[in-house]
Amino acid sequence: MGQITYLEAIREALDEEMSRDPGVFILGEDVGVYGGAFRVTEGFYEKYGEWRVLDTPLSESGFTGAAIGASLVGMRPVVEMQFADFISCAFDQLINVAAKFHYRMGTAVPIVIRAPCGGNIHGGAFHSQCIEGYFFNVPGLKIVAPSTVYDAKGLLKAAIRDNDPVIYCEHKYLYRRIKDTLPEDDYIVPIGMARIVQEGTDVSIITYGAMVHTAIEAANEVQAKGISVEIVDLRTLLPLDKKTIFDSVRKTSKVIILHEQTRTGGVGGEVSALIAEYCFEYLDGPIIRIAAPDTPVPYSPLLEEHFIPQTKDVVNAIDKMIRY
Amino acid sequence: MEIKQPSEAVSIMNILVEAIKKEQESYDYYYNASLKATKPATKKLLLDLAEWEKSHIEELEHHVAELKAQMEIDRAITGGI
Secondary structure (H helix, E strand, O other): OOOEEHHHHHHHHHHHHHHHOOOEEEEEOOOOOOOOOOOOOOOHHHHHOOOOEEEOOOOHHHHHHHHHHHHHOOOEEEEEOOOHHHHHHHHHHHHHHHOOHHHHHOOOOOOEEEEEEOOOOOOOOOOOOOOHHHHOOOOOOEEEOOOOHHHHHHHHHHHHHOOOOEEEEEEHHHOOOOEEOOOOOOOOOOOOOOEEEEOOOOEEEEEOOOHHHHHHHHHHHHHOOOOOEEEEEOOEEEOOOHHHHHHHHHHHOOEEEEEEEEOOOOHHHHHHHHHHHHOHHHOOOOOEEEEEOOOOOOOOHHHHHHHOOOHHHHHHHHHHHHOO | OOOOOOOHHHHHHHHHHHHHHHHHHHHHHHHHHHHHOOOHHHHHHHHHHHHHHHHHHHHHHHHHHHHHHHHHHHHHHHOOO
């Protein structure tokens, strides 16, 4: 089997899950006849028909609510937000309905929200946001953010099979830029488990999504100076895999947290607090956060480059950290 | 009659595709010449040159893939307008 892209891995996961389980169906804007804004569901309308690939009106709140209703009677809907930025229109349905049903009624809400997120694509403030922070403190939701082709497929399959509402943050920049050969057999990537991308001894970089690749570039750059970097890819943001985070911190004693989302109230703040709470005695220096500044994503390519953390920012942070 | 100008991305794509063709021709030229060479040193030189052209092809193909990825994103954002 040949290599496939991150986007094709998402398509494969949807296709395989729809073939496996007749309760799985897709709904969203332009997902049917048009095949999705990014062509993820191309050919699905023809293959599965209009009742399993539903073109909806431009109403994120409406079709998210419809998905929740369908899930309550045993279906497993996959909602495509055309861009993650539009998820705010469905905020009430996700926060007050989907996330709370389990606690209120003991009822499962097995829905997946596909959220094409992230910048570095010159999309400006309405097509480039990372949205995980809006949902990160909501009990009852799960959030995953694959960084590799393997995880893109495995995490989506796991999300579809999960009985809780899962927000699946797929990074648009990675769609057609990374490729891999995947196993032919069915597999999932379990929700709640981080991954050690590479082992190291001098400093830990804790990151997720497209920033994993930035971390790898930085680690390769400083390797020439004899610095050994461990990279932790969180993969699941809610719930966090605390054990893997703590094990890495206890091993290297130096921590950099890297994410593309804006700094204040981001995932990095919580990870930092957890490390300070549970690993303080192991730390040899301050916890450094590298994140986007607290502004909307700029449209200008030059400003966008400044906004999104770059390899040089990570290298500078490693150089600073290694002096402790 | 108004002449529609191609977008910058389409122009660059055309240039890259043309450049790949030229690099492929150069690769074929050196490789075929190496098959006719009798001296080992000449054969090696021609094969090295062919490999050099191959690396150019790979680099250009990477640029094509990158441009295609961005064009797909642009199409999604604008709806192809």
